[in-house]
Amino acid sequence: MLITIARAELLRLFRTPVGWVLLAVVQFVQAWVFYRLVQNWQLSPVASGFDAGFSFNIGSRSLGSSAYAAMLVIPLLTMRSFSGEWRSGAIQLLLGAPASGVQIALGKFLGLMGWVTLLCLMLSLMPLSLALAGRLDTGLVLSAALGVWLLLASFTAIGLYLSSLTRQQAVAAFAGIAVLMLSWLLALLAGTGIGWLDEALRQLSSLGHLESLLRGLIDSRDVAWFVLVTALFIGLTALRVERLREGGIS
Amino acid sequence: MPDDILIDVKQASYSYGGQAAVCGLDLQLRRGRVTGLLGSNGAGKSTTLRLLSGNLLADEGSVHIAGLDAARHTRRIRRHIGYLPEVPPLYPDLRVAEALDHAARLQGLRGAALRQAVARAIERCRLGDVRRRLIGRLSKGYRQRTGIAQAIIHDPAVILLDEPSSGLDPLQNIALRELIRELGSDHAVLLSSHILADIEAACDEALIMHDGRIVHHQKIGAGEGYTAGFAGPPPLQDLASLPGVTGVEAVDERRAHLACPEAAQADMLTALIRASAANGWPLTELLPARSGLEQVFVRQLSQRDTGPEPHPC
The missing domain is CATH 3.40.50.300 (P-loop containing nucleotide triphosphate hydrolases)
Known part of the structure; x- marks a missing residue:
């Protein structure tokens, strides 16, 4: 059942230009950032902050930059999942099937994660190509890629939930962008000097948790944070699907 | 069950x-x-x-x-x-x-x-x-x-x-x-x-x-009567007196439904056409009413609309 729902979700994503265009957009953003980083590196190899060579300064950073692009792109991807289907009436096919709310929510999430995984693989190619230029810290780049993958998983789950709340695709998309932006801004606010507040803001910000993974440090607390956020929003989506079914939608 | x-x-x-x-x-x-x-x-x-x-x-x-x-x-x-x-x-x-x-x-x-x-x-x-x-x-x-x-x-x-x-x-x-x-x-x-x-x-x-x-x-079944259309208002009394007709009901200003058991249909139709020619109310259409559903539907809805408000649940 999960695979059936996931398969259809993924197939439909690539049947329309949306899936392809969004892949291209993120790839383009990363390519541009990558180019600028290479340029900077050539000018002053170790001048830019944390010194871990070009594996971090080019590879990891270009991956991290894609997280910003993803904030805008993921909600555009997830808005179709429930809002679009709800509006067109196609959602009735799933609601009328002998599938549970968890199966529907998780199935759709896994389908979208197929796209996200493909994106992360593509994003890793450019940093990994640095191996042609020198001694690349592959572990560092893979850790950063894992971080971006986990971050995008949580973005996808949040987007999916917001999409299940409204039948207006535009509302779902803008709400998604707003929520993801907010979670990013929280990290910027962490500089108040009040210890506990700064800590709380850092903990609540998704990009804060990405930071250590980008530096090659796979901290189980950060991984757990992403997994928990993702699971929380999939769970909320499942509850919402059950409510849509029982309360009836028209 | x-x-x-x-x-x-x-x-x-x-x-x-x-x-x-x-x-x-x-x-x-x-x-x-x-x-x-x-x-x-x-x-x-x-x-x-x-x-x-x-x-x-x-x-x-x-x-x-x-x-x-x-x-x-x-x-x-x-x-x-x-x-x-x-x-x-x-x-x-x-x-x-x-x-x-x-x-x-x-x-x-x-x-x-x-x-x-x-x-x-x-x-x-x-x-x-x-x-x-x-x-x-x-x-x-x-x-x-x-x-x-x-x-x-x-x-x-x-x-x-x-x-x-x-x-x-x-x-x-x-x-x-x-x-x-x-x-x-x-x-x-x-x-x-x-x-x-x-x-x-x-x-x-x-x-x-x-x-x-x-x-x-x-x-819903066949053989429950005919719907007849007329140039003027349907002559309901004349229609009711035709042989085989068990009931007459006006559908609208120019049409009436004639209820008639299947066995008597042939006689009823012959009599209807004769009477139409003899009495000067020309027929403009004559259709087998498959179920009379239309009459029932219109009657039910108009009764409900003019009648008292339905009892709320």
Whole structure:
């Protein structure tokens, strides 16, 4: 059942230009950032902050930059999942099937994660190509890629939930962008000097948790944070699907 | 409960935020019978179908589907139900065969059973020519048929069709009626419509719905009389005195319905035509009234509209 729902979700994503265009957009953003980083590196190899060579300064950073692009792109991807289907009436096919709310929510999430995984693989190619230029810290780049993958998983789950709340695709998309932006801004606010507040803001910000993974440090607390956020929003989506079914939608 | 009763509804009610949509509904659907649910827009037809499909749970009363309580077995009942909502749930970016494959998998079919189910649905709904086409590019008629094919893919015992003929051209409509008749031979089919002709052509019995209640139940069959049209107002007294006529009723300003048992029809028609020529009220049309459903429908609705407000749920 999960695979059936996931398969259809993924197939439909690539049947329309949306899936392809969004892949291209993120790839383009990363390519541009990558180019600028290479340029900077050539000018002053170790001048830019944390010194871990070009594996971090080019590879990891270009991956991290894609997280910003993803904030805008993921909600555009997830808005179709429930809002679009709800509006067109196609959602009735799933609601009328002998599938549970968890199966529907998780199935759709896994389908979208197929796209996200493909994106992360593509994003890793450019940093990994640095191996042609020198001694690349592959572990560092893979850790950063894992971080971006986990971050995008949580973005996808949040987007999916917001999409299940409204039948207006535009509302779902803008709400998604707003929520993801907010979670990013929280990290910027962490500089108040009040210890506990700064800590709380850092903990609540998704990009804060990405930071250590980008530096090659796979901290189980950060991984757990992403997994928990993702699971929380999939769970909320499942509850919402059950409510849509029982309360009836028209 | 006898085996052939597939849906049994007792005193079911449902309201949307305090406004009653369906009120004290009693209904039984049997295998091998096509039932029509007739009513004006907003009469509660779609809500009734959603209650029967398990997509809505009744506020009061009980709904049993294939012997299972719809309130308790919310997932199990879905295997017995094929439901086509008013807007068919279709993914425009899938091909017809892919959509049917997906629908069959959602119903838990795999392997040979899956392939058989898809092939059978394509054959029954005559989708063979368009199986590789994207649903978004299909005509309305084919889209409707794809929706029906999705609904019947798992060979459910009960088929619920909500206004399946809306937006179809006459030829597509005739094909759809044939398909519904065919499905009715070994399933219980409930068809909702506000178009009399659809119900008369495809159904064995009709339920008339008004303000969330079923106000009339009638079998549909041939030989229950004729509808006669006249150049002027129908001469009701003359018509009533014709041999074989058991009842006369004005349909509108120029037409009347003549009730007449099948055995007396030939005599009645001869007498009618003679009297028309002799008495100077020329006939302009004469049609066999298949069921007199139109008269009943119009009478029920006009009575309700002028009569006292229905008792609230």
